[in-house]
Amino acid sequence: xxxxxxxxxxxxxxxxxxxACRELGVESVAVYSDADARALHVALADRVVRIGxxxxxxxxxxxxxxxxxxxxxGAEAVHPGYGFLAESHTFAAACTxxxxxxxxxxxxxxxxxxxxxxxxxxATRAGIPVVPGETPADxxxxxxxxxxxxxxxxxxxxxxxxxxxxxxxxxxxAASLPAAIAQARREAAAAxxxxxxYVERLIERPRHVEVQVLLDRHGHAxxxxxxxxxxxxxxxxxxxxxxxxxxxxxxxxxxxxxxxxLARSAGYLNAGTVEFxxxxxxDTARFYFLEMNTRLQVEHPVTELTTGVDIxxxxxxxxxxxxxxxxxxxxxxxxxxxxxxVYAEDPSRNDLPQAGSLLLYREPTMPGVRVxxxxxxxxDISVHYDPLIAKxxxxxxxxxxxxxxxxxxxxxxxxxxxxxxxAFLIALLEHPAFVSGDIDxxxxxxxxxxLLTSATGDPPPEAIAVATHASGSAGPLDSAxxxxxxxxxxxxGWRG
Amino acid sequence: xxxxxxxxxGAGRYRVSDGTRQRxxxxxxxxxxxxxxxxxxxxxxxxxxxxxxxTRRAHDDDMALASPMPATVASIHVSEGQAVxxxxxxxxxxxxxxxxxxxxxxxxxxKAVACARGELVQPGVPLVELD
Numbered sequence: 001x002x003x004x005x006x007x008x009x010x011x012x013x014x015x016x017x018x019x020a021c022r023e024l025g026v027e028s029v030a031v032y033s034d035a036d037a038r039a040l041h042v043a044l045a046d047r048v049v050r051i052g053x054x055x056x057x058x059x060x061x062x063x064x065x066x067x068x069x070x071x072x073x074g075a076e077a078v079h080p081g082y083g084f085l086a087e088s089h090t091f092a093a094a095c096t097x098x099x100x101x102x103x104x105x106x107x108x109x110x111x112x113x114x115x116x117x118x119x120x121x122x123a124t125r126a127g128i129p130v131v132p133g134e135t136p137a138d139x140x141x142x143x144x145x146x147x148x149x150x151x152x153x154x155x156x157x158x159x160x161x162x163x164x165x166x167x168x169x170x171x172x173x174a175a176s177l178p179a180a181i182a183q184a185r186r187e188a189a190a191a192x193x194x195x196x197x198y199v200e201r202l203i204e205r206p207r208h209v210e211v212q213v214l215l216d217r218h219g220h221a222x223x224x225x226x227x228x229x230x231x232x233x234x235x236x237x238x239x240x241x242x243x244x245x246x247x248x249x250x251x252x253x254x255x256x257x258x259x260x261x262l263a264r265s266a267g268y269l270n271a272g273t274v275e276f277x278x279x280x281x282x283d284t285a286r287f288y289f290l291e292m293n294t295r296l297q298v299e300h301p302v303t304e305l306t307t308g309v310d311i312x313x314x315x316x317x318x319x320x321x322x323x324x325x326x327x328x329x330x331x332x333x334x335x336x337x338x339x340x341x342v343y344a345e346d347p348s349r350n351d352l353p354q355a356g357s358l359l360l361y362r363e364p365t366m367p368g369v370r371v372x373x374x375x376x377x378x379x380d381i382s383v384h385y386d387p388l389i390a391k392x393x394x395x396x397x398x399x400x401x402x403x404x405x406x407x408x409x410x411x412x413x414x415x416x417x418x419x420x421x422x423a424f425l426i427a428l429l430e431h432p433a434f435v436s437g438d439i440d441x442x443x444x445x446x447x448x449x450x451l452l453t454s455a456t457g458d459p460p461p462e463a464i465a466v467a468t469h470a471s472g473s474a475g476p477l478d479s480a481x482x483x484x485x486x487x488x489x490x491x492x493g494w495r496g
Numbered sequence: 497x498x499x500x501x502x503x504x505x506g507a508g509r510y511r512v513s514d515g516t517r518q519r520x521x522x523x524x525x526x527x528x529x530x531x532x533x534x535x536x537x538x539x540x541x542x543x544x545x546x547x548x549x550x551t552r553r554a555h556d557d558d559m560a561l562a563s564p565m566p567a568t569v570a571s572i573h574v575s576e577g578q579a580v581x582x583x584x585x586x587x588x589x590x591x592x593x594x595x596x597x598x599x600x601x602x603x604x605x606x607k608a609v610a611c612a613r614g615e616l617v618q619p620g621v622p623l624v625e626l627d
Contacts, residue, residue: 346564352596355565355619359524359531360508383565383591407536414522414533416508426536459532459539462500462512462519467530467541469502469510470523 001320002026002076002101007045008066008091009081011374012390013296014041017079020312021046029073031066033059035382040374047073054384060084063094070100077101077319079312083386086295087114103319105269105294113266113292123289126265128258131277131288133200135160145177147199157181159188160198166191170202203288205440207278208232209244210293211259212303214314215269220324223256224303224311225333227273231428233351233444238421239428240299241338242306245399245437246281255287262292271315273297298341298391301372305337305395336399338406340425342373342415344387347424348456353387356380359417364409368395368402371409381418389420399437403429423455430454560601561622567591569615574624578606586624587611598623 006029007017014030018041021028030045035054042048049069052059059065061084070078078095080086080103089111095102104110113119120130132151136143148155148171157180158168167187169180181197189195212224228244229237247255259274275290300311309331318324344354361377373390381387392413394406410426428434428451433443444451459467503511510521512534522533527544567589574586580600589596604626611623 349564352564352594353591360522360533362522411536412520413536414508414538416522416524416531416533416538419538423537455537457537459541460534462514462521463532463534463537463539464541465500465502466510466512466521466523466534467532467539467543469504470530470532470543 001322002316004029004047004073004075005077005079005103005316006031006049006066006070006073006075006100007041007079007081008060008085009079009083010036010039010041010060010385012372012388013081013083013298013374015044015374016372017081017312018044020310020316023310024313024316026316029069029075031060031069033384035380035384038380040376040379049073054382056084056384060385063088063091066091067094067098067100070095070098075100077103077316079103079316080295082295082298087293089114101319103270103315105272106267109267109269110294113268113294116291119291120289122266123262126258126262128262128289129287131201131203131290133198135196135198139196141178141181144181144197144199145174148177149174151199151201154202154204156200156202157184158198158200159184159192159194160196161188161192161194203277203279205279205442206230207244207246207281207439208237208275208290208441209246209255209278209287210273210275210297211255212297212300212311213259213263213268213272213274214309214311214318214324215263215272216318216324217269217321218323220327221260221264222324222326222328222331223260224307224309224331226252226255227297227299227302228439229299230439230441231434231444232441233448237299238341238343238444239338239425239434240302241336241399241402242302243333243336244278245439246278246285248282250283251285251287258287258289262289266292268292268294270318271296271300271311298388299339301370301391301393302337302339305370305393306333306335307331308334335395335397336402337393337395338399338402338429339391339393340406340410340429341388341421342390342392342413342425343421344381344389344418345421346419347421348452351421353383354381354419355383356418358415360414361416362414363390364392364412366405366409366412368405369393369409370395389415389418403435424451427451427454557601557626558620558622561586561598561624561626562620563589563591563596563598563617563623565591565619567596567617569611569613569617569623570595572609572611572613574606574609576606576608580604580606580626589617589623600626602626 004027007014018028027046029047030041031051032042033054051065085091089107092102093107136147154172167184169184171180185195207230215221227242229240231239273293276287279286345351358379363371370393394402396402407429501513508522508524512521525531530541532539570588570590582602584600587598607625607627
């Protein structure tokens with residue numbers, strides 16, 4: 001095992017990795033930018049190294065700064081967390097070249113799977129279905145129409161250079177093809193300077209279901225079952241769960257096998273996630289390879305709670321050369337876990353990220369509830385980084401039990417001073433579609449108005465009574481004067 | 497309004513009761529923006545007593561016409577003396593790779609433009625003044 005490990009990250013995931021290090025008896029080295037000098041991950045680590053100014057490009061994204069910190073601290077390994085440099089094959093290679101163990105797959109595997117086209121080819125070679133689609137070499141309208149008929153309706157016609165949904169046309173029958181092709185071509189040429197079109201099968205109401213895999217250096221490979229990640233806003237997940245309500249044991253086994261087969265054939269090592277689009281549910285459902293994430297996922301805790309496997313600990317053990325201690329048959333899913341991501345953002349203003357000081361911040365503690373966070377009361381939420389404050393994960397023996405626990409915990413999670421999406425998350429967990437488990441990737445956006453209505457509103461009389469009372473008893477509580485440890489404690493007993 | 501009995505429990509915690517049912521609430525922040533948490537919902541309430549309409553409007557304007565976060569001024573769409581209607585785009589900001597429009601909170605005349613294109617602006621500072 002390593003003596004000392006550097007964490008090339010910040011926030012809740014850096015805290016999570018420090019905790020795994022502590023359990024393993026590995027010394028942790030935190031790195032920090034000027035904006036994070038007082039951050040929780042810096043307070044918790046065994047050693048700390050400043051790596052630069054607030055701007056990520058010159059700190060958390062700087063390979064030189066991080067390798068310098070590893071040298072200075074005598075770290076033997078680097079855990080990249082997620083985001084920042086976690087999927088940079090050049091960073092992974094630089095770590096190896098500097099004599100450090102990169103906690104993740106080999107650099108060349110990251111590079112290969114990081115390319116959507118190469119990853120799609122790797123999946124096809126491994127016999128894993130991908131969403132049928134092609135860029136016809138002959139771009140005449142008739143050839144594109146032929147491709148659409150071959151792929152099967154409904155299809156999406158979209159710019160091959162595109163992104164962000166621009167120029168994307170849904171076509172449900174052959175009669176609508178000519179007009180759609182012409183329009184897509186015009187929009188593609190206008191937006192991207194290239195009218196080349198790509199034709200793809202449209203997956204209706206897809207679910208996003210991913211499979212966690214672990215592979216060691218001794219040829220062992222297992223999967224830790226699936227995570228259901230269909231609830232997304234702006235293509236970012238906000239609620240995840242395990243298991244998925246759409247999977248049957250047979251489908252689960254097929255998807256798990258596909259994920260392990262792909263990972264093995266790609267020469268993968270350590271923890272990874274194979275993302276699939278799922279069409280339909282149950283034994284007749286079809287799944288298509290989407291991409292492979294060559295790192296730890298934000299939502300890994302739902303797998304940890306349902307399988308009992310500490311994924312971060314496993315990552316470090318695998319990197320240190322240890323064999324996986326379980327075979328596939330040893331692993332089972334038990335109960336149900338739901339994760340809700342608490343973001344500093346304002347759902348009523350298009351999820352605009354929020355910055356400021358946490359005037360009051362109290363995490364709920366109750367049976368079956370875990371909170372992974374990178375903040376404490378008084379922490380500053382900075383504009384420089386991802387606005388994720390914490391992840392609240394609830395576990396119970398049934399999905400309904402986990403849902404009730406998650407809601408109860410969110411209702412006991414005061415975060416004041418910075419707007420968060422907590423009320424929105426409660427509304428989502430209470431939405432009839434979520435309750436029934438009949439969800440897809442479009443749910444949050446299609447129900448946004450209804451979710452906002454139940455998440456926002458005028459203060460009820462109780463809230464006004466509390467605000468007024470707090471004013472009368474405590475006088476002005478100026479947030480700027482929060483240098484005294486806890487202004488409320490000193491005022492205790494004034495009234496009441 | 498119904499009568500509520502509020503008891504300070506310390507450390508920002510309050511018990512609020514209607515005589516039958518009680519709840520635990522949390523509060524923090526200055527009087528003009530008192531943050532209150534009850535049952536998963538957060539409210540920001542002005543209890544400063546500044547109820548006169550002029551001050552209130554000035555305060556509302558300040559909130560609406562300032563950036564909610566440090567941001568860069570991408571473009572300015574109005575000039576001094578110009579009449580604007582509620583909802584008109586005044587300034588486009590850019591922060592965290594997102595466009596952030598500052599729109600007129602009400603009808604009025606632009607008294608001053610207090611920012612320049614490319615400038616880095618801080619939260620809470622009004623970018624445009626309305627009459």
